[in-house]
Amino acid sequence: MMGPQALPGPYALMRPRALLWPALFAVSLLLALLSVQIPAWLLRPPPTLMIDLAGATSAAMKWLVEDATFGLFTVKEATRAIATLVEVPYDAARILLVDGITEGKGRRATTIVPPISWIAVTAAMVALGIYAKNLWLGLLIGALFLYLAVFGQWESAMTTLASILIAVPMGVAGGLALGIAAFLSPLFNRILSPVLDLMQTVPTFAYLVPILFLFGFGPVSALIATVIYAMPPMVRITTLALRSIPPELQEFGRMVGCTPGQQMRKVLLPVALPDLMVGVNQVIMLSLNMVIIASMIGAGGLGFDVLNALRSLKIGAGIEAGLAITALAVALDRLSQALAARSGQGAVVTGNWTRRHPKTVAVLVLIVVTGVAGLVLPWVQTYPKEAMLSTRTFWSDLVEYINVSYFDQIEAFKDAILINVLLPVKRFLLALPWVWVLALATLAGWQLGRARLALLCLGLGLFIAVTGLWEQAVTTVYLCGISVIIAAMIGVPLGIWAAANQTAGKVIGAFIDTLQTLPSFVYLIPVIMLFRVGDFAAMIAVVLYALAPAVRYTAHGLRSVQPELVEAGIVCGCTRWQVLTRVRLPMALPDILLGVNQTIMLALSMLVITALVGTRDLGQEVYAALATADVGRGVMAGLAVAAIAIIADRLITAATARARARLGLAGE
Amino acid sequence: MNERPVKLACRHVWKIYGPHPERLLANGAAPTLDDIRRSDHVGAVRDVTLDVREGEIFVIMGLSGSGKSTLVRCLSRLIEPSGGEILFNGQDLLKAGAAEMIEIRRHRMGMVFQHFALLPHLTVLQNVAFPLEIQGIARDVREARAREVTALVGLKGREDYYPRQLSGGQQQRVGIARSLAVEPELWFLDEPFSALDPLIRREMQDEFLRIQNQLHKTIVFITHDFDEAIRLADRIAIMKDGAVVQVATPEELVLAPADDYVAAFTAHVPRAKVVTIGRIMTPGVAPETAGSLPASARVEDVADRIEAAGLPHAVTDAAGTVIGHVGARAVVDVLIGRGT
Ligand SMILES: Nc1ncnc2c1ncn2[C@@H]1O[C@H](COP(=O)(O)OP(=O)(O)OP(=O)(O)O)[C@@H](O)[C@H]1O
Numbered sequence A: 001m002m003g004p005q006a007l008p009g010p011y012a013l014m015r016p017r018a019l020l021w022p023a024l025f026a027v028s029l030l031l032a033l034l035s036v037q038i039p040a041w042l043l044r045p046p047p048t049l050m051i052d053l054a055g056a057t058s059a060a061m062k063w064l065v066e067d068a069t070f071g072l073f074t075v076k077e078a079t080r081a082i083a084t085l086v087e088v089p090y091d092a093a094r095i096l097l098v099d100g101i102t103e104g105k106g107r108r109a110t111t112i113v114p115p116i117s118w119i120a121v122t123a124a125m126v127a128l129g130i131y132a133k134n135l136w137l138g139l140l141i142g143a144l145f146l147y148l149a150v151f152g153q154w155e156s157a158m159t160t161l162a163s164i165l166i167a168v169p170m171g172v173a174g175g176l177a178l179g180i181a182a183f184l185s186p187l188f189n190r191i192l193s194p195v196l197d198l199m200q201t202v203p204t205f206a207y208l209v210p211i212l213f214l215f216g217f218g219p220v221s222a223l224i225a226t227v228i229y230a231m232p233p234m235v236r237i238t239t240l241a242l243r244s245i246p247p248e249l250q251e252f253g254r255m256v257g258c259t260p261g262q263q264m265r266k267v268l269l270p271v272a273l274p275d276l277m278v279g280v281n282q283v284i285m286l287s288l289n290m291v292i293i294a295s296m297i298g299a300g301g302l303g304f305d306v307l308n309a310l311r312s313l314k315i316g317a318g319i320e321a322g323l324a325i326t327a328l329a330v331a332l333d334r335l336s337q338a339l340a341a342r343s344g345q346g347a348v349v350t351g352n353w354t355r356r357h358p359k360t361v362a363v364l365v366l367i368v369v370t371g372v373a374g375l376v377l378p379w380v381q382t383y384p385k386e387a388m389l390s391t392r393t394f395w396s397d398l399v400e401y402i403n404v405s406y407f408d409q410i411e412a413f414k415d416a417i418l419i420n421v422l423l424p425v426k427r428f429l430l431a432l433p434w435v436w437v438l439a440l441a442t443l444a445g446w447q448l449g450r451a452r453l454a455l456l457c458l459g460l461g462l463f464i465a466v467t468g469l470w471e472q473a474v475t476t477v478y479l480c481g482i483s484v485i486i487a488a489m490i491g492v493p494l495g496i497w498a499a500a501n502q503t504a505g506k507v508i509g510a511f512i513d514t515l516q517t518l519p520s521f522v523y524l525i526p527v528i529m530l531f532r533v534g535d536f537a538a539m540i541a542v543v544l545y546a547l548a549p550a551v552r553y554t555a556h557g558l559r560s561v562q563p564e565l566v567e568a569g570i571v572c573g574c575t576r577w578q579v580l581t582r583v584r585l586p587m588a589l590p591d592i593l594l595g596v597n598q599t600i601m602l603a604l605s606m607l608v609i610t611a612l613v614g615t616r617d618l619g620q621e622v623y624a625a626l627a628t629a630d631v632g633r634g635v636m637a638g639l640a641v642a643a644i645a646i647i648a649d650r651l652i653t654a655a656t657a658r659a660r661a662r663l664g665l666a667g668e
Numbered sequence B: 001m002n003e004r005p006v007k008l009a010c011r012h013v014w015k016i017y018g019p020h021p022e023r024l025l026a027n028g029a030a031p032t033l034d035d036i037r038r039s040d041h042v043g044a045v046r047d048v049t050l051d052v053r054e055g056e057i058f059v060i061m062g063l064s065g066s067g068k069s070t071l072v073r074c075l076s077r078l079i080e081p082s083g084g085e086i087l088f089n090g091q092d093l094l095k096a097g098a099a100e101m102i103e104i105r106r107h108r109m110g111m112v113f114q115h116f117a118l119l120p121h122l123t124v125l126q127n128v129a130f131p132l133e134i135q136g137i138a139r140d141v142r143e144a145r146a147r148e149v150t151a152l153v154g155l156k157g158r159e160d161y162y163p164r165q166l167s168g169g170q171q172q173r174v175g176i177a178r179s180l181a182v183e184p185e186l187w188f189l190d191e192p193f194s195a196l197d198p199l200i201r202r203e204m205q206d207e208f209l210r211i212q213n214q215l216h217k218t219i220v221f222i223t224h225d226f227d228e229a230i231r232l233a234d235r236i237a238i239m240k241d242g243a244v245v246q247v248a249t250p251e252e253l254v255l256a257p258a259d260d261y262v263a264a265f266t267a268h269v270p271r272a273k274v275v276t277i278g279r280i281m282t283p284g285v286a287p288e289t290a291g292s293l294p295a296s297a298r299v300e301d302v303a304d305r306i307e308a309a310g311l312p313h314a315v316t317d318a319a320g321t322v323i324g325h326v327g328a329r330a331v332v333d334v335l336i337g338r339g340t
C-alpha cells in the first residue's frame, strides 16, 4: 500500500483539514466535561427564543377543518369527497374477501352472498404464482396462504389484504401520474422533488396526526395514510425509469412519427415496465409496512392484532399475528417480484379468451363452485375452527423459557452495552452546548457544500431549537447515530462478502430480503420479549430494521464496478485484497454512501416506532401527540425529525458527490 | 449523376451547445471555432452546406466527436439546429409544424441507429411492424408487410424471436427492416454497423448494398470507418470539428485531398480500391481489344481480368460509348503506386 507521503498533490492540500475534525472533537469533549460551568442559555436554547409553532399549527388545522373553503366548497366537503372515493372501492374489496353481502347490522346480520371462500382465494394466489413464475412459486404462495387459514389468521389477513388491494393501485396510479408529469416538465420536477424529499423524511406517524384530524378515525384514514406513505418511491422510480431509457429509443419513437401520447404509451412506458414493476413491488411492501402503523388510526386486520398484542404484552398472540403479516408480505413480495421479472418478456399466445386464460377460468369456476358448495358444507366457505392450530402458548412458553434460563446472560450483555456505549455517548451529546452543535453542523455544511448547505444546516438546526425540542432531538441523533454506525459495521462487511462469494450472496440476499419484507413493527416483538423496554431494545430493533440498505447498496456497488476496471487491477498485479480496497471499494464508495444514507432514513423512521418501547426522543413526542390527537405537537415533532433527516441526507449527498468527482465518475 | 434532383439540402446549418447560442449567431454572424470555444460553447455543427441527391448513398464521415450524429439529427430535425435551412424536396423542414413533422416522419423518412434501438418487449415481427402500428394500419396488413421486409433482410423464420434472443448483426437487420417497412424516401443510418464485429460488419455492408440495389433509396450514411465509406459511398463528406472539410467521390478524396486532414485520412487507402479505370485509361479507340469495361469500374475489381488478357480493354461511359482503352501497365502502375 502507498504511504501517505505518496499521495498526489490535491490530497496534500487537504491535510490541515484532516486534522480539523479530530481537533474539533477534542474541543467537544472538553466542552462536555466543563458543561457544569457553561451558562444555561448556552447549554440549551433559552425559553425566550422559543416560538409556539405547535399552537399555531393546531389553530391553523382547526380553522382549516372548520371554516376554510375553496370558494365553491369547503375543506370539509372536499375531505368527505376524497373519503368516499376511497371508501367505495374499499367496501367492495371487503365484500369480496371478508364480509360478503349481508343484511341487517351487527350480530343479527345475515349473510346473503358469502365472501370468496378460503379455498378459492388460496387457489387464485397459487394460479397467480404459477402465472408469474412457476409451480414452485405457486406452491410457496399457496403454503403461505394455507398458513393464514390453519393458524386462524384468515379473517384479519383478508381485511389487511383488502386494504392492500385498494391502496396499491391508488399508490401506483398516483405515483405513475406524478412521475410522468415530473419527467415531462422540468419545472414540475423541480417543485415536486423537495416535496418528495420531505415526505420521505417526515416519519409516517407525523402525518397520521393531520390525517386523523382531517378524515377522522377509521379505515379510510388508514388507507389515505398508506397511499401517501407508499407513493413517493413510485414517483421517483417512474421518473428515473423514464429518464434512463436510452436516448436512441426516444429518438426512434420520434423518427417513426409517434405523437407525444403514442411515444409515452407505446415506447417509453413499455420499455420502462420492468423498472416500473420494481416500483409496484415497493408500493406493495411499503403498504404492508404501514399496516400496523395505520391500525393506530383505525385500520383493522393483522396490524390491529399486532398492535393490540404489543400494547397488552401478549407475546404469543403478537408473534402469531406478526408471522401472519410476514407470511402475507413474503407472498406478495415474491409474487410482485416475479411479475416484475416476467414483465420484460411477454409471450404471445393466441386463441380465444378462455384458451388464452385457462388459469383465470379455473379460478373463476372455483370461486362459484366453492361459493355454492359452501352453502351446504361450511368448511368449504370458512376454514373450520376445529382444525385450526395455535402456536400462542408455544411462543409464550419459549419466551418464558429463554427469559428464565438466560436471564443473566441477556441482562449482562444489555448492561455492558448500555453502560459502556449507549449511556456515555448519550451523556456526552446531551452535555454539548447547543450553540456549539449548531456551529459544528454549519461548519460541516460549509465544508461539503459551501454557503447553501451551511445555511440549510443552520436554519434547520435553529428550527429545532425554537420549537423547544432540542433535548429530544439530541436524543434522537444519539440513538439513530449509534444504531446506524452499528448497522453499517455489520452491513458493509456483509455486503462485501455477498458480492465476493456467490453462495454467501444468495444466502445473505435471501436473509436481507426477508428482513426487508417484515413490516417495521414486527421487529419490536422479539426485541421486547428479550430486552423489554428502553434504549437498548430500541437500538436493537433499529439496527435490525435499518441493516438491509447497508448490505444491499454495498453489494450492488461492488458488483456494478465495471469488469474492465477490475481486470485492469488484476493485470496490474493486484492481490485480491488490493483489488477490493484499491479498485472495488473506492469505485463503490458512492453507492455505499447511498446505502448509509438509506440506513439513516430507515433508522429515523423506525425510531418513531420504537417510541412504543419507551424511548425519550422525538418519536415519543409524535407518539404522545397521536395519543392525544394534538396536531401541532405531532407535526412539529415530525418536522424536527425531518429536519435531522434532511441535514443528514444533504451532508451525505454532498459527500457522495465529492467522492464521485474525485473518482472522475460522472456527477449526478 | 449530376443531373439527378436534390432530395435533401442543408444551407448554413449550425448547432451550437451552450448557454446562449443565439447570441453567437445573431444577425447572420459566422463565429470561428475560437469565438465559440472562448465563450464556453460547443460548436457541434458549424456552417454546413450540403446537397444529397436522389438515389445516392451519401456518407458523412469523421473522427469521434466531429459532429456527425449531431448533423444527421439536425437533418432529421431530431435536434433543432441553432441556425440555417434544411430543405427536403425543396420544402424547409425547420418551418414545418409538429403535425406536419409527424406526417413526414411517418411516411417519408426512416432511421437506423447505432445501438439498434429495438423495443425489448416486442418480437421481431412486432418491432418491424411498429412504425405501421403507429400510423394506425390494421394488424393483418401491417404484419403482412412486416413479414415481407423481414424476409428481405434475411430473417425469415425468426419473426417470433425477441431482440434479446438475436445476435448483434441480426438485431441490426431488424433495425434495417423496421426502418424500411414504411418505404421511406430518405433513409438515415447513424453508424449502423459500428457496434458489430468486423466479419459481420462486412457481411452487413454487402447485405446493405444488395438491398440498396433493389430499392434505390436516398441514403445519408454515417460512419467513422473510411474503408466502410469507400465501399458504400457515391460521395463522402468529411467532417472535422463540426465543419465539412470536403465533399467528393472516394476517388477524388484519395487523389485530390482538400487539406492535410483529409490526406491523413486517406493516406493508407490502397489506390486500387478507389481509382476507377476511367481515370487511368488512354483516351481514344484502341485497334484491338480483349473486351470492354465501364469507366466507373474500380481498378481493384477488374485488375485480374485486364492482366490476364494479352490485349487492352476498351473503356465505355455510362451510355456505352467507347471513350478510351486501358492496358495491364496502367493497372500495375496503380497497384504498385508508380507515378502517383
Ligand atoms: N447535448 C449536448 N450538449 C453539449 N455538447 C454536445 C451535446 N451533444 C453533442 N455535443 C458535442 O458535440 C460534438 C459532436 O458530437 P457528435 O455526437 O455529433 O459526434 P459524432 O461525430 O457523432 O461522434 P461519435 O463518432 O463518437 O458518435 C461533441 O464534441 C460533443 O461533445
Ligand SMILES: [Mg+2]
Pocket (backbone or CB within 6 Å): B068, B069, B070, B191
Ligand atoms: Mg455519433
